[in-house]
Amino acid sequence: PSDVPSLNPSAGPSVKQVTTPVIITGVVIFVGADCSAWSEAEFALSEASYKAIFENFFCPADSKNVKSCTVKVSFTCTNGRRLSFLRQLNTGRLAANYEILIDAVCDTSDCSDAEATGNAISKQVSDDSNDAINNGTLVEKLKALDPVVAPVFQSVTSTQNQVEPLIIPILSSFIWYPDWSGNSGKCLNDGNAPAYMTITGQFLETNQQDCCKKHFNYDLATCIGKSSTTVIGYYPHWGQTKSMCLKDANVPDYMRQRPATYIYDDIESCCKRFYSWEENTCIANSGGVNAVGKLGTGKWYVDYNKGSCKQDNDGEAKSWDGLYDSLDDCCSKKLWWIKLEDCRNKLT
Numbered sequence: 001p002s003d004v005p006s007l008n009p010s011a012g013p014s015v016k017q018v019t020t021p022v023i024i025t026g027v028v029i030f031v032g033a034d035c036s037a038w039s040e041a042e043f044a045l046s047e048a049s050y051k052a053i054f055e056n057f058f059c060p061a062d063s064k065n066v067k068s069c070t071v072k073v074s075f076t077c078t079n080g081r082r083l084s085f086l087r088q089l090n091t092g093r094l095a096a097n098y099e100i101l102i103d104a105v106c107d108t109s110d111c112s113d114a115e116a117t118g119n120a121i122s123k124q125v126s127d128d129s130n131d132a133i134n135n136g137t138l139v140e141k142l143k144a145l146d147p148v149v150a151p152v153f154q155s156v157t158s159t160q161n162q163v164e165p166l167i168i169p170i171l172s173s174f175i176w177y178p179d180w181s182g183n184s185g186k187c188l189n190d191g192n193a194p195a196y197m198t199i200t201g202q203f204l205e206t207n208q209q210d211c212c213k214k215h216f217n218y219d220l221a222t223c224i225g226k227s228s229t230t231v232i233g234y235y236p237h238w239g240q241t242k243s244m245c246l247k248d249a250n251v252p253d254y255m256r257q258r259p260a261t262y263i264y265d266d267i268e269s270c271c272k273r274f275y276s277w278e279e280n281t282c283i284a285n286s287g288g289v290n291a292v293g294k295l296g297t298g299k300w301y302v303d304y305n306k307g308s309c310k311q312d313n314d315g316e317a318k319s320w321d322g323l324y325d326s327l328d329d330c331c332s333k334k335l336w337w338i339k340l341e342d343c344r345n346k347l348t
Contacts (some may be wrong), residue, residue, distance in 0.1 A: 029162075
């Protein structure tokens, strides 16, 4: 008889893939771009073309830690006649504001390495984007676009790129596991999953319902049931696609156990803590005063059309606008090519 097994041995347990969102924002300034005559339709066409090229150049497709990558982009055009404060009366500028949305794959099953993973991806994106800008590849690619869009980039004399600080939405304790050792008949997400579960990831789920269906399907009522029905404050509602804080009786058990970390007395504090990158949107989604436009943050955000910064006194700042504590801070970080004094004067 043969000593060779008829079947190949098992390759071992598979590891469940866990991801975390990573958001990278920034702006590319095309100095000398002649976009003053663009119509609204041409703006839309150029943004679509730029989006495709940006994804091609700057999404790290060869990274094992990137599951998907998409780009949102919007253009702001200023012409030379309106830019006397730049000391370049005949030079137009095209500002391309971008937001890169990456679904990043964690190396650990509980995604405890989310920050390290995000920083590594952000560095790769920054290096790739700066390389494409510095060696002229980006502009040359844009020049070869549709004839309607290409002429705008023919007059570009220089290109500048500024990448904003990395954003990784807080997703702490989002791994659910069956509480077999405690015999509670529930799934928990308190960060105390046994090692044999976290090593393989086979027993873990990213939400309570899936965990209960997989491991306690015979008694879903007990598994999904809440330990308390008391309303204790506003908490982040991470189970939805919209940024939102809720105040109801459905507070997850792990949040009830650590109220100082997760529970806040008002919507604004909750949104600021857990959705800082789109605080106003969170407040509006949660039913706060910004939903009717009565209150702003009081902070400053850039207005490229004026070449200065505006104070958010009425909630008009968009979710993608970076907010700064002072006018000078906003001017120096968002409009670095403009003299600080000129940026201040344009406010009036």
